[in-house]
Amino acid sequence: MRAVARLSAIGLALAASAVVVQPAMADEPGGVVTGSAWFDDNGDGLRQPGEAPRAGYTFLIPGLYRAATTDANGNYRFEDVPAGTYVVTMFARQYETVFTKSGGDSDFDQNTLDTEKFTLAPGGQAGPYDAGFVPGRFDTAVDRVDAPRFMHVGDEVDVEVTYRNKGNQPTPLHGHATLPEGLTPLSANAPVWHVDGQRVSLSSVYQADTYIGESVTYTIKARVDGPIRRGEIVVTAETLGAPDVNLDNNVKKLKVWAF
Ligand SMILES: [Ca+2]
Ligand SMILES: [Ca+2]
CATH class of the missing domain: 2.60.40.680 (Immunoglobulin-like)
Structure with missing residues (x-):
């Protein structure tokens, strides 16, 4: 049994901010990072037709100190992102709705609340990093x-x-x-x-x-x-x-x- 105390989402965001961000050269085009949020009604980690998008969910790229919120279609988008290595995470810890299990259509780890690390080339595209949500259950x-x-x-x-x-x-x-x-x-x-x-x-x-x-x-x-x-x-x-x-x-x- 591991008895490990880990940092919360806020702590993780601060820790992740230590990741080095390569500043974009003046003539380097910025990249784009996209994703979406939906409600995983049946909690299976897959997005079936009829499972609705979630508007108003805010995601963060910690090293950039930049946030993006999902629109009415459940989509978020970061633009002009300098080349570098990043994760996307929740902007603020939620308790009522939490990430569904990853490995299917949901790209956010339930425990770390992050996506896997990815590297964005100058002018590159990353994603979509999609997030399924289910009701939070404390037990x-x-x-x-x-x-x-x-x-x-x-x-x-x-x-x-x-x-x-x-x-x-x-x-x-x-x-x-x-x-x-x-x-x-x-x-x-x-x-x-x-x-x-x-x-x-x-x-x-x-x-x-x-x-x-x-x-x-x-x-x-x-x-x-x-x-x-x-x-x-x-x-x-x-x-x-x-x-x-x-x-x-x-x-x-x-x-x-x-x-
Ligand atoms: Ca589902
Ligand atoms: Ca209990």
Whole structure:
């Protein structure tokens, strides 16, 4: 399992801006980059007849600091683009509508939100880089809670919590773990964590995303301060700023004993 925090779209746009843009010579003609946006009704990554264009979607070429918005027919167009190597990406991160799967008619990666890199010759043409959209679906889950089931007073133990991104877009992973009386949380290895009594908040750092299907595991260090009889470790997953479409996988519990 990879537990990787990645930059958000904004971070990616800034990182991509480090790509060197060859300035056009005065007599070099500019190039054109085109594409379109549509709504992928059946979510198959292919554009069937009847799947409607999307107007008003704005795309960005990060190294150029230039944006283009789709017209009523769903088409966007960058003109006078100097020769160079680029990607096209979303201008601003969206959550309500996200990219459909790529590899068919949609050229934008669901996780990086970028097209593949392409090189534009002087006066050249690139594209069309087409973007299919589907409704955004946030689904974070508690995949696993692990700790010694039988502990001894005085032990220091690890409580491992694994969260997984089961939605259709990159997202930070957050949650809480509440330990039973007798098991005192000391610290956690999450990028952002906080202990409040028996409750530990766990979070990937602000705007760090976990890719679709990926998981992160956080380890809580705890000390057994007293006997525990059928105590429960309760772990919850939470989304930030968007409803989770499946709440059934947001809680996991583990029974523990200490003597
Ligand atoms: Ca389709
Ligand atoms: Ca969920």
